[in-house]
Amino acid sequence: MHLLEYNKDGELIITSLDDNKPPPYAILSHRWGEEAEEVSFEDIARNTGKDKSGYKKIRFCGDQAKSDGLQYFWIDTCCINKANKAELSLAIRSMFRWYRNAARCYVYLSDVSALPLTDERETDSLLWDSDFRKSEWFTRGWTLQELIAPSVVEFFSREWRMLGDRVSLKLQIHEVTTIPHEVLEGSPLFQFSVDERFRWRQNRHTKVKEDAAYSMSGIFDVDMAPVYGEGAEQAFGRLHEKIRKQEEYLRKQEECLRDLRATDPRNDKKRIEDTKGGLLADSYRWVLDNTTFQQWQQDPHNRLLWVKGDPGKGKTMLLCGIIDELQNALSKTALVAYFFCQATDTRINSATAVLRGLMYMLVSQQPLLVSHIRTKYDHAGKALFEDANAWIALTEIFVDMLQDLQLSTTYITIDALDECVIDLPKLLNFIAKQSSASSRIKWIVSSRNWPGIEEQLEQAGHKIGLSLELNAESVSAAVGVFIQHKVSQLAHQKNYDKQTQDAVFARLTLGADGTFLWVALVCQDLGNIKKRNTLKKLDSFPLGLGPLYERMMQQISVSDDAELCKQILALEALVYRPITLEELVALVEPLRDTADEDLREIVSLCGSFLTLREDIVYFVHQSAKDFLLEKACGDIFPSGAEEVHQVISTKSLAILSSTLHRDMYGLKALGFSIENVTRTEPDSLAASRYSCVYWIDHLHDSKANFSTHNDCDLHVRRVVDEFLRTKYLYWLEGLSLCKSLERGTVSIEKLWSLVQETQDQDQLAQLVQDARRFVMYHKGAIEGYPLQTYASALMFSPTGSLIRQLFQHEAPEKITLKPGMSNSWSACLQTLEGHSSSVSGLLARLDPAGVSVVG
Numbered sequence: 001m002h003l004l005e006y007n008k009d010g011e012l013i014i015t016s017l018d019d020n021k022p023p024p025y026a027i028l029s030h031r032w033g034e035e036a037e038e039v040s041f042e043d044i045a046r047n048t049g050k051d052k053s054g055y056k057k058i059r060f061c062g063d064q065a066k067s068d069g070l071q072y073f074w075i076d077t078c079c080i081n082k083a084n085k086a087e088l089s090l091a092i093r094s095m096f097r098w099y100r101n102a103a104r105c106y107v108y109l110s111d112v113s114a115l116p117l118t119d120e121r122e123t124d125s126l127l128w129d130s131d132f133r134k135s136e137w138f139t140r141g142w143t144l145q146e147l148i149a150p151s152v153v154e155f156f157s158r159e160w161r162m163l164g165d166r167v168s169l170k171l172q173i174h175e176v177t178t179i180p181h182e183v184l185e186g187s188p189l190f191q192f193s194v195d196e197r198f199r200w201r202q203n204r205h206t207k208v209k210e211d212a213a214y215s216m217s218g219i220f221d222v223d224m225a226p227v228y229g230e231g232a233e234q235a236f237g238r239l240h241e242k243i244r245k246q247e248e249y250l251r252k253q254e255e256c257l258r259d260l261r262a263t264d265p266r267n268d269k270k271r272i273e274d275t276k277g278g279l280l281a282d283s284y285r286w287v288l289d290n291t292t293f294q295q296w297q298q299d300p301h302n303r304l305l306w307v308k309g310d311p312g313k314g315k316t317m318l319l320c321g322i323i324d325e326l327q328n329a330l331s332k333t334a335l336v337a338y339f340f341c342q343a344t345d346t347r348i349n350s351a352t353a354v355l356r357g358l359m360y361m362l363v364s365q366q367p368l369l370v371s372h373i374r375t376k377y378d379h380a381g382k383a384l385f386e387d388a389n390a391w392i393a394l395t396e397i398f399v400d401m402l403q404d405l406q407l408s409t410t411y412i413t414i415d416a417l418d419e420c421v422i423d424l425p426k427l428l429n430f431i432a433k434q435s436s437a438s439s440r441i442k443w444i445v446s447s448r449n450w451p452g453i454e455e456q457l458e459q460a461g462h463k464i465g466l467s468l469e470l471n472a473e474s475v476s477a478a479v480g481v482f483i484q485h486k487v488s489q490l491a492h493q494k495n496y497d498k499q500t501q502d503a504v505f506a507r508l509t510l511g512a513d514g515t516f517l518w519v520a521l522v523c524q525d526l527g528n529i530k531k532r533n534t535l536k537k538l539d540s541f542p543l544g545l546g547p548l549y550e551r552m553m554q555q556i557s558v559s560d561d562a563e564l565c566k567q568i569l570a571l572e573a574l575v576y577r578p579i580t581l582e583e584l585v586a587l588v589e590p591l592r593d594t595a596d597e598d599l600r601e602i603v604s605l606c607g608s609f610l611t612l613r614e615d616i617v618y619f620v621h622q623s624a625k626d627f628l629l630e631k632a633c634g635d636i637f638p639s640g641a642e643e644v645h646q647v648i649s650t651k652s653l654a655i656l657s658s659t660l661h662r663d664m665y666g667l668k669a670l671g672f673s674i675e676n677v678t679r680t681e682p683d684s685l686a687a688s689r690y691s692c693v694y695w696i697d698h699l700h701d702s703k704a705n706f707s708t709h710n711d712c713d714l715h716v717r718r719v720v721d722e723f724l725r726t727k728y729l730y731w732l733e734g735l736s737l738c739k740s741l742e743r744g745t746v747s748i749e750k751l752w753s754l755v756q757e758t759q760d761q762d763q764l765a766q767l768v769q770d771a772r773r774f775v776m777y778h779k780g781a782i783e784g785y786p787l788q789t790y791a792s793a794l795m796f797s798p799t800g801s802l803i804r805q806l807f808q809h810e811a812p813e814k815i816t817l818k819p820g821m822s823n824s825w826s827a828c829l830q831t832l833e834g835h836s837s838s839v840s841g842l843l844a845r846l847d848p849a850g851v852s853v854v855g
């Protein structure tokens with residue numbers, strides 16, 4: 001790009017600079033006078049044209065830029081070498097970007113006069129307002145992008161007096177152009193519909209007719225080479241086609257991000273901070289002065305920082321604090337991606353979830369990185385992130401992203417590696433390798449002091465460890481600050497007198513032993529104790545986390561609601577994700593008619609093991625769940641954990657049997673896309689969502705043995721058989737509505753492995769086999785369009801399919817297939833979808849050889 005500047009003699013000169021990284025510059029927007037009177041590229045090159053009337057504009061623009069501290073400026077009359085056709089064409093395509101990248105845009109309105117009345121600097125807007133509104137500048141085609149693209153647009157009168165800027169004049173500009181205020185205030189253009197953007201060009205004209213289309217291309221962010229002579233119709237036709245392709249691309253992009261996002265780690269961080277009582281800066285800031293931390297931050301050879309410590313030492317909160325500090329201190333171009341593993345939540349407890357979360361965060365901050373995902377995603381779709389090869393695909397994509405030169409300094413943080421329960425060794429191996437790969441990427445991970453983790457991270461070349469136990473003094477001081485904070489909170493809440501407050505403080509200080517969690521749990525308990533009993537109870541809090549949990553368990557055991565609390569704890573310890581209160585009530589029979597208030601009270605009676613946030617029940621800490629599973633099994637699972645799994649599984653089937661039916665969200669149309677589905681109010685699946693997704697997992701973990709003939713197993717078989725016969729299709733619809741069909745197919749495989757054990761391959765085995773084929777075959781259609789379960793899925797299943805026969809009454813009545821379906825399932829296991837746009841009606845099978853093509 002060519003830019004103008006003054007040389008040391010005050011003469012205008014033209015300089016060519018890199019288009020991608022231009023220095024700050026001003027840009028002029030104006031109406032051309034007679035072409036012969038405008039200063040051209042050659043004029044500047046030859047130092048001529050000073051006698052032309054257009055020269056004044058250039059001097060004004062240069063002077064204004066100078067007074068705004070800008071050395072360079074750009075004017076279309078003389079910064080494009082029009083003799084060079086290729087350059088001209090490129091300039092037309094780049095114009096929107098040049099205006100957008102300018103530090104300031106000066107709009108010179110030669111038909112608006114604004115002479116000052118009294119004060120030299122002030123002009124009276126009443127005098128020029130009407131001229132301003134009538135200015136020809138608002139009627140020209142190219143000036144639309146000149147008005148919208150730059151971040152700062154300033155208007156000047158014929159006398160080069162400042163009238164105001166795009167924001168201060170937005171009322172007038174809106175009235176003249178109808179362009180919304182938000183656009184004039186700088187909102188991104190993609191937020192406005194195509195029709196809306198086309199509307200802004202109404203009443204605007206261009207000298208050359210094709211320019212009417214070319215001048216809009218930047219507004220739609222499409223690249224369009226000018227072909228003068230093609231005519232306006234053809235030019236607009238090309239523009240519309242480009243916009244259509246662009247929209248298609250963006251839609252796919254959105255789809256890709258939606259599929260990638262198993263969780264948004266930013267929300268997890270907020271939630272974790274909230275459930276842990278809020279982040280206290282004074283309890284983590286010690287780390288900023290820690291020499292190991294500083295070494296990691298400053299030394300390019302130290303790329304991986306491993307924060308390690310025992311349960312409850314404050315690692316998670318420390319990482320939350322470090323992330324905040326990094327984000328506050330970073331330059332605009334640096335990125336921070338983080339992920340919090342939580343073993344209790346299946347969404348965020350696997351190696352693939354970690355990579356998905358990190359990638360999602362990187363792409364959200366640097367959208368161009370999405371190209372690395374798109375190359376694979378455009379072929380594979382959502383399965384890329386979920387199928388058996390997901391780990392391989394994700395690591396390849398992630399490595400590509402990290403090697404992308406557009407990625408500047410990047411901080412990657414993963415908390416609680418020990419809570420990554422699926423494929424931790426793979427994740428550790430990946431971190432160890434990748435953390436050495438680039439000095440631009442800095443890693444922080446945290447975990448408990450597990451030898452297995454230590455062993456694998458040992459392989460990392462550029463690592464450094466920060467042990468909380470070895471920094472006991474700093475951690476103790478941080479816990480001291482935490483105690484002060486908690487005690488003053490309690491004192492306020494319980495209205496403690498000075499003696500009680502001091503005694504609580506002394507007890508917590510004596511017992512904490514550098515463990516935040518112990519303090520947090522004791523304070524939670526103290527919050528439930530009457531003020532007058534506080535001093536008496538203080539000494540009964542045992543030292544150490546384990547003994548404290550034991551005491552909590554004993555208290556529960558002697559309470560009036562002991563059985564109920566234990567039942568809830570048993571369920572909570574086994575569920576695969578945190579459940580909502582509604583799901584809890586559905587799964588725990590004695591809670592069925594409990595009033596909301598009582599329900600909350602009962603949850604709070606479960607000692608300090610559980611906590612409620614936004615009506616979801618969480619463990620207060622992973623160590624609480626660990627304690628229940630390892631040390632309190634006898635209390636909460638008197639007949640073994642398998643039995644509780646089995647109860648959850650059969651209870652789930654009972655819930656599903658009474659809630660599932662056809663078209664639960666009232667979608668009516670068979671082609672209703674899942675993308676447009678919103679939950680009904682009240683949500684008919686609210687209580688059964690968990691059961692819908694996880695009943696088979698619990699059945700599987702109950703170690704049900706379908707080949708024995710004991711009463712219990714026979715009963716379970718009967719229940720499963722009955723459910724599949726009467727509810728299978730409604731269950732598939734439910735899974736689709738819960739956006740969990742993929743998981744459902746994995747579950748059906750699990751069920752299949754269970755029933756396969758039956759020696760005689762009885763009816764149930766045949767039914768499950770058929771159900772499995774059914775879902776594998778029609779997964780794509782059902783996943784995208786829940787009600788296709790009853791249409792294409794039923795109709796395109798073989799006539800001999802048991803599921804088809806059982807649900808024949810749900811199939812569309814008036815459609816006959818010619819030729820009809822064969823009697824049995826083909827060798828094809830799954831339908832591959834190769835359509836480029838969405839499928840919304842019935843599907844056509846074109847290929848009898850085994851692979852169906854739909855669309």
Ligand SMILES: Nc1ncnc2c1ncn2[C@@H]1O[C@H](COP(=O)(O)OP(=O)(O)OP(=O)(O)O)[C@@H](O)[C@H]1O
Pocket residue numbers: 276277278279280281283284309310311312313314315316317318321416447448482516517520621622623
């Ligand atoms: N900076 C802090 N601000 C506020 N609370 C804190 C802070 N640090 C620790 N805590 C309190 O201590 C508790 C335990 O901290 P945290 O969960 O970070 O421990 P952890 O070391 O990650 O434990 P684990 O490894 O077992 O998961 C938190 O629930 C919170 O109540």
